[in-house]
Amino acid sequence: MTLIQATTPEHRALWDELLRSHPAGSGYLLSWYLEHQRLPRTEVEIWLFVRDGKAAAGAVLYCYSLPGGARICQVPSGPIARAGQHKCLGELVAAIRARATELGATLLQFEAFEPEVRDVLRDTFAGADVRDEPIWKMYHPTLWREYRVMLEGKTSETLLASFDTSTRRHLREAAKSDVDIRTITEDGDVATAYALWNAGAARTRYTIRTAENFQSLIRAMWRHDGGVLLVSYVEGQAAAFVHSVFHGQGSVYISGAHRPEVSSTFGARVLQYRAMCLALERGIRWYSLGGPATGGIREFKERFRPVLVDNMRFVTVLLKPLRAKLLKSIIGRTSWMHAAKRWVARKAK
Template sequence: MTQGNRMDDRNADKVVVIGPERWLEHARRFSDFTHLQESVFATAMADRTRSELEHVVIERSGMMRAAAIVRIHHVPIGRDIAYINGGPLMLLKEAGSSPPVEDILAALRSEYQVRRGCLLYIQPTITSFMEIDDLQGQILAGGFEPDASRRRYRTILIRTDASIEVMRQSLHGKWRNSLKKAESSGLEIEDDDSPEMLARVDPLFSDLVQQKSFKTLMPSGTFTSLQWSDGRSPVLRAAVASLEGTDVACLLYGMHGLGAIYLVGASGADGRRINASYLLQWHVIRRCHDAGVRWYDLGGIDTDDNPDVYRFKDRMGGKKVELPGQWRAMGGGVRGLLTRSLVRLHLRRNARITGRSIR
């Protein structure tokens, strides 16, 4: 790896470390840039998992072709783990064509698996899968395989580039009736990316966690504590429904380039009574449409352990999608097998994160 200086072979893709202060200007050039590759959010996640972060770009002849925030977890026994969640970013807006996925993955393997001896895991965004032809085949050709120790990612996608009339007609009749009730209830919707708006998510979300007793990687106060250098998140937004001046429901979502994703939703008793969550979801769908976003990912489904939430999402008229949740670089030898065994034990000890939590 180089620290900004160039290697002699200018025809090879290489991994270059950049400072976190330069990350946003690079990441914003990608259509698949999400909250998972947002520096402040990734730092908060790294702190909770006791990992280190590296901000890197993959370039050739001085031209950026991909980028990633790499989370590195040091393992006392076995090999360190390098993990790219929500990346690598590959849909460069000005490129005009699909990226050389195999070359990008080869550069990452060369740096982290070969040179440093890490186990390397990646989890590209749903937007990448939707926009890059045969991405799964290209990932396999790039030397990665689905990680059988992790659950496959099942979700529902809503095409938000259709007309408002078509999207509303696609809603299940019962869902549409619940939406009509919410629309006539006098709710006011506010939507913003400011820290003040994100902080309004915390109380409702914390109440939900306590009531439902589910595990989450983002504990109470998380959204209040996130601080961006320019005062606003580049990808996270909060929509809050209020009734007579009191917040009754909230929805946190990420919006980026070609896609958006539902992250957290919570309603108080008054919000549930008037179906506020229906109005919030419809608000986000319309906002995605107005912003030119193609896909709205409903944030995962679990038909067995969370059937009520699955039914709510299924009635929104989207398309069911199932993809490998995580990919790992092939190979690794005996030490790699040992480390993967330790990782599986760690995953089994942790309570499973539900579909309501942030991934």
């Protein structure tokens, strides 16, 4: 068995195949998606154990360079291993620790991993300064908690019947109205979706990808047949868009927005249902609506009657304990978090 860093298209393809076949695989960790991460001063690496031409186990390693010289390493939703290959996870974790140490990281944080991985991490880090909590909270590439609409064993009709009364009514009304749903397949139409997203971001003061980055991400998705971009039109006006990514076991809602003056959430509900149906046609088991959120967004998601999946599992290794404790006291302050997010927003544009 050979440990490699996936830097070639062939090696990245091995990682993507493992990710798609694994129950804990995340669309956010597909290699082509990672290539479009937009955080400044951030490096992303993929590490694999390869056996007989296949990835036996692997993990994604994020490394953030903070002002002042500190570095944070993070492994989201991993490591993962193919069935029957879990014995190599300890070696993989040890190799990741060595890599984080080589990078000069203050701490190494594993998060949102499978329950059985916790014992591997504890055994590997026996004697080290370890915390069962996240110290780095500014950015997490995957989902700590998520709402999933279960698709397995359903048809489009039984899926519709599983939603709440209001959503079923709206979707049936939409089917009888002039709501037009378009699957975007050309560059020129991507701008329409981005304009909706940009307008929504302006209303909520949310930082989004640049237009160029979004366009490039969608092109990569098309090349890999890895998802769908949908736009709804009401009375000829663009009303909402939804972008979702397929990753084998599941499909995840990546981004979306709607124009309240055109359709309130009417167009958005139709698009989410269409995205779920497209996933259903591929035999995908579940559709993730993302994190639970709060307020109106949470209420909107709950109308689809999702299941809450809790991935709140953490193991943080303090590679430089004194510096890590000082860093924790600083980044735990609300004022620092707000200042850091403003800095990232400026750099990401």
